Amino acid sequence: xxxxxxxxxAAVRQQRRPEDEPGTGVVTAFGRQLKLLRxxxxxERAEFGRWVGYSADSVASxxxxxxxxQPQFIEQADEVLGxxxxxxxxxxxxxxxxxxxFFRDMARLEAEAVELCAYDTIVVNGLLQxxxxxxxxxxxxxxxxxxxxxxxxVAARLARHEIFNRWPAPLMSFVMEExxxxxxxxxxxxxxxxxxxxxxxxxxxxxxLQVMPTDRDDNAGIDGPFTVINRKGGEQFVYAExxxxxxxxxxxxxxxxxxxxxxxxxxxxxxxxxxxxxxAKLLGEL
Numbered sequence: 001x002x003x004x005x006x007x008x009x010a011a012v013r014q015q016r017r018p019e020d021e022p023g024t025g026v027v028t029a030f031g032r033q034l035k036l037l038r039x040x041x042x043x044e045r046a047e048f049g050r051w052v053g054y055s056a057d058s059v060a061s062x063x064x065x066x067x068x069x070q071p072q073f074i075e076q077a078d079e080v081l082g083x084x085x086x087x088x089x090x091x092x093x094x095x096x097x098x099x100x101x102f103f104r105d106m107a108r109l110e111a112e113a114v115e116l117c118a119y120d121t122i123v124v125n126g127l128l129q130x131x132x133x134x135x136x137x138x139x140x141x142x143x144x145x146x147x148x149x150x151x152x153x154v155a156a157r158l159a160r161h162e163i164f165n166r167w168p169a170p171l172m173s174f175v176m177e178e179x180x181x182x183x184x185x186x187x188x189x190x191x192x193x194x195x196x197x198x199x200x201x202x203x204x205x206x207x208x209l210q211v212m213p214t215d216r217d218d219n220a221g222i223d224g225p226f227t228v229i230n231r232k233g234g235e236q237f238v239y240a241e242x243x244x245x246x247x248x249x250x251x252x253x254x255x256x257x258x259x260x261x262x263x264x265x266x267x268x269x270x271x272x273x274x275x276x277x278x279x280a281k282l283l284g285e286l
Contacts, residue, residue: 003144026093028065033090035063036082047050048149054074068152071159098156102246106227106239109248110160115230117173117262120223123192124180126157127164127172128201128209134158169206175221175262175269178214181282188286195283203278210269212277220264228259 038048038059045056045063052059052073061067069077071091077086099107110116110127118125121147123137135158138150145153163170180199184191202209226240238249238258249255270278 008113013022027068027097030090031063031065037083041081051080055203067092070155095159103267105248107186109229109237112231113170113229114232115171118182118227119175119265122180122227123176125174127160130194130197132186136190171206175210175265177212178192192286195279198279208272209275210272212269220261
């Protein structure tokens with residue numbers, strides 16, 4: 001049993017998967033398969049592009065492994081080329097390749113979580129962000145991200161929102177610093193839409209949103225944001241991210257401490273009902 005646990009831990013801790021980067025591995029394999037199916041169907045890139053709504057140059061980028069295809073492209077390509085599900089079978093791998101390296105293991109755990117507890121300080125958690133907020137935040141990154149990368153990451157982040165449609169529904173708790181709810185990333189209109197979205201998500205029976213007011217004189221979250229994830233079977237993980245790098249803790253003693261710390265943070269924040277009223281108050285001030 002210990003050996004199985006050690007193997008799982010090693011797999012979860014693996015942070016670098018260069019085989020999933022554009023230009024290598026599974027992305028290149030998809031491109032080669034697409035080109036083979038297109039040429040076998042007797043289609044030029046321009047003709048195929050018209051069928052799927054892409055330019056010939058964009059098709060070339062995908063075939064050469066320089067661009068990660070979106071799910072809709074994969075579905076259309078599979079149908080147009082009569083691939084019989086061959087391309088669709090790679091859709092999951094393509095989706096994972098859209099995440100930055102440092103987040104891929106977390107994305108997998110998030111999709112398998114039965115309970116997720118997140119404390120955030122600077123920005124609203126990605127699971128709670130609107131598309132407009134995502135795009136605004138990604139555009140602020142330094143060094144700058146190119147537009148294609150921004151769109152890929154927006155699509156990947158939106159795909160994570162499927163967690164709200166899962167059944168059985170995972171239990172989710174979010175504690176956000178007041179500052180994260182006041183920052184007008186993208187402008188006041190974007191912030192207004194973000195606060196309205198939080199009120200809607202907070203109405204879900206399996207979701208609890210809490211606000212940590214700035215005037216609190218005691219805050220157990222002083223060391224920064226983190227997420228505690230529980231999987232079926234009692235496995236627990238703690239994810240933390242800073243400056244484009246991440247850590248994923250699996251040691252039971254450390255994950256227990258993080259879970260206890262999150263419990264203290266929740267007790268220090270406003271209760272869910274008070275938090276909803278607070279968010280509504282902030283919305284009314286815009």
